[in-house]
Amino acid sequence: MTTATAPLSTAKDEASIRAIMDAWARAIEAKNLDALMAHYAPDVLLYDLKPPYKIVGVPAYKAMWEACLPYFPQKFRSVSRDINLVVGADTAFVSYLNKFEVDGEPHPCAGSWIRVTAGFKKISGKWLIVHEHVSLPYNPMNNTVVQITDPNNTTFDWGAACAEAAPK
């Protein structure tokens, strides 16, 4: 007989979601797209960092990675920080910063921390990602993306940004 209580259940669900986040990182590092896609619901909705503005469903999501991975370095690490988990009985979401790290030469895929929000549903007893939102902010003065090089710096110098964006 189980003696699990609600708080214990939440702790177990939190652990399950952290395990999925870890498995996701290991799968992308291995460029193993079948392992990666196993964590997604069939009708997942992705708001990605780059266009198109939305991607719907596992086949389209997988095709996006198949198109991108050839431009990735052979070896990289997927790391995350500032993880905020909100876990209910069958619905959960998490927000965090993620980064691909490389050794040696800088690589365009590893330039910035990016913001990720992932939404989960427990479907037939298994947590799956049903929604993912990945982004960077941009400066509306010049429509240029603003990279997150130092996540501990949460200020932004709008005066300097306006001066930079002004016509020369």
Place this chain on the structure above:
Amino acid sequence: MTTATAPLSTAKDEASIRAIMDAWARAIEAKNLDALMAHYAPDVLLYDLKPPYKIVGVPAYKAMWEACLPYFPQKFRSVSRDINLVVGADTAFVSYLNKFEVDGEPHPCAGSWIRVTAGFKKISGKWLIVHEHVSLPYNPMNNTVVQITDPNNTTFDWGAACAEAAPK
């Protein structure tokens, strides 16, 4: 005595969250920041469209709007579409497109649909927004934001984008 079942409860919670989304729109249209902020948890985490990359807590969130609203047109409508609600017993999230619409002259605040993900928690019986992620995608070839002018168009011409971004 209540005869509510789980599905009825979900329908009620979905209605509550849709009502919050509607009240949010009416509050921003009225530039009523106290009404707007009433829907947020005290420690809300915002990933906004523009820097800084994160804003934490109601006072900082309110200060952001206080700084922005003077640049908004006097009258505008906040409209949303493609609403995807995932509602659990005490945790929920929603993704959708939002736009500020103006009559007459075009306005920089009303140029594009934007992507929104909002995460909710039921706290002391009341649904509050604990996380919001607002963004547009960008073209990594030239680091320029890509506006969503036609949400029905979910393709992107990477060839044309690369050609545009290439040095002239």
